[in-house]
Amino acid sequence: MKEGEYPRARLDCLRREFGDEVLVYDRERNVGHCLNATAAAAWKHCDGKKSAPELAKLLTQQLSTPVSESVVLLAIEELSQARLLVESEKPVRRTSRREAIRAIGVAGAIALPLVTSLVAPTPARAASCLPKQSPCVSSAQCCSGNCNVNSGKCK
Amino acid sequence: MKTLDRLGWAEGMRVYTYGVHAGVRVSTAGMLPQISQLLPPGWKNSRRATMQRLYSLVVAQNGQRAGVRRMHILYADSDRIARDTELDQVLAALETDLHRYVAEASPDMTFLHAGVVGWKGRAILLPGHSLSGKTTLVREMLRLGATYYSDEFAVVDDSGKVHPFPRPLGIRKDSTYAQTNYTAEKLGATSGVKPLSLGAVVICNYKAGARWKPAPLSRGQGALELMANSIAVRNRPQHTLRRIHKLVRSAVFIKGTRGEANESAASILNLLSSGNEQEKE
Numbered sequence: 001m002k003e004g005e006y007p008r009a010r011l012d013c014l015r016r017e018f019g020d021e022v023l024v025y026d027r028e029r030n031v032g033h034c035l036n037a038t039a040a041a042a043w044k045h046c047d048g049k050k051s052a053p054e055l056a057k058l059l060t061q062q063l064s065t066p067v068s069e070s071v072v073l074l075a076i077e078e079l080s081q082a083r084l085l086v087e088s089e090k091p092v093r094r095t096s097r098r099e100a101i102r103a104i105g106v107a108g109a110i111a112l113p114l115v116t117s118l119v120a121p122t123p124a125r126a127a128s129c130l131p132k133q134s135p136c137v138s139s140a141q142c143c144s145g146n147c148n149v150n151s152g153k154c155k
Numbered sequence: 156m157k158t159l160d161r162l163g164w165a166e167g168m169r170v171y172t173y174g175v176h177a178g179v180r181v182s183t184a185g186m187l188p189q190i191s192q193l194l195p196p197g198w199k200n201s202r203r204a205t206m207q208r209l210y211s212l213v214v215a216q217n218g219q220r221a222g223v224r225r226m227h228i229l230y231a232d233s234d235r236i237a238r239d240t241e242l243d244q245v246l247a248a249l250e251t252d253l254h255r256y257v258a259e260a261s262p263d264m265t266f267l268h269a270g271v272v273g274w275k276g277r278a279i280l281l282p283g284h285s286l287s288g289k290t291t292l293v294r295e296m297l298r299l300g301a302t303y304y305s306d307e308f309a310v311v312d313d314s315g316k317v318h319p320f321p322r323p324l325g326i327r328k329d330s331t332y333a334q335t336n337y338t339a340e341k342l343g344a345t346s347g348v349k350p351l352s353l354g355a356v357v358i359c360n361y362k363a364g365a366r367w368k369p370a371p372l373s374r375g376q377g378a379l380e381l382m383a384n385s386i387a388v389r390n391r392p393q394h395t396l397r398r399i400h401k402l403v404r405s406a407v408f409i410k411g412t413r414g415e416a417n418e419s420a421a422s423i424l425n426l427l428s429s430g431n432e433q434e435k436e
Binding site: 014016018019021022023025027030032033034035036116118119120121122123124125126127128129130131137138139140141143149152 | 384
């Protein structure tokens with residue numbers, strides 16, 4: 001197997017398991033991701049050495065339900081979009097959600113892989129703050145963290 | 156800072172709150188009672204010599220030159236953070252900055268931006284951004300008999316329990332950003348004292364006329380929403396994730412768009428009404 005040909009999970013992210021789901025925090029980009037059970041299982045096995053059919057086989061064993069290659073490709077696509085995979089030199093084979101659903105069929109027993117992402121807020125944005133153009137006397141009051149002292153309004 | 160230190164300071168106070176030591180000094184005597192009203196709830200006097208953050212308030216004096224606008228100026232350490240002719244505005248800036256600093260720097264607690272009420276011995280969290288209607292919903296729940304914990308921060312300890320942060324509710328008048336503060340007691344409610352386990356997390360936004368039909372969220376999705384409302388997640392992500400993990404062990408998560416608060420408040424409280432009532436306050 002060639003190095004860089006197969007998907008590899010980033011190891012520099014923080015992770016916490018919530019049942020079958022995994023919450024991942026990307027410290028580089030300050031983004032949190034929730035991986036559902038299928039996406040989490042796929043991500044765990046992405047070590048850069050396994051092909052999509054091999055991953056499908058592993059997931060089938062782990063999740064105790066048939067997992068097709070289309071599902072694996074969709075998981076890779078979702079993980080890649082969320083930037084949770086190491087960028088490879090060679091493009092990884094991908095699929096769309098629509099294609100995956102078509103391949104699995106509506107009666108598929110497995111949940112489609114899903115990655116939900118939210119940006120971690122700055123302290124100013126996380127607490128109560130004033131939106132643009134509202135009156136302010138201090139930058140701490142503005143969601144932008146920037147109060148225009150001359151106009152007395154949040155930038 | 157040395158320049159500031161050389162100014163004449165009439166009085167000051169050292170405060171310990173949620174594991175943070177902060178100081179406030181003012182150029183005019185007699186202001187400390189007013190300032191103590193702005194401090195985070197449950198503060199105590201600190202005996203430490205050095206403060207993590209020192210606020211210096213220069214109050215403009217009468218009798219300065221005619222034609223010159225008298226400015227009250229607030230510094231945090233050596234940074235000027237507010238300046239205005241209205242003292243109330245500068246004091247509001249002091250309150251905002253201090254509360255946020257404590258929320259960010261507290262070594263003991265994790266602060267989430269959320270309204271919190273106690274109901275049937277469990278905490279209900281209403282995370283949300285500014286102007287999402289947290290205070291309105293909290294107020295409505297208080298009217299229905301819930302106990303007040305906060306309209307700003309859910310304060311989570313290492314065991315995953317939610318502590319009160321019962322600052323006065325900042326109620327906005329329609330279409331303005333100006334707030335009037337009301338204590339829970341003034342609204343006919345009581346403030347909670349005991350830390351509570353989490354019962355439910357309700358993520359909602361307001362839309363006039365919308366019907367409250369929330370959908371359940373998974374625990375992972377709910378935890379992600381809490382992360383997105385954590386004050387210190389960028390500075391201490393590992394610590395924050397660990398606390399959220401402990402917090403959400405046995406909670407219900409729902410998400411939806413709400414219309415008027417009276418409809419959704421009753422429905423949310425009903426979520427826990429049939430639940431565990433053993434942990435009564």
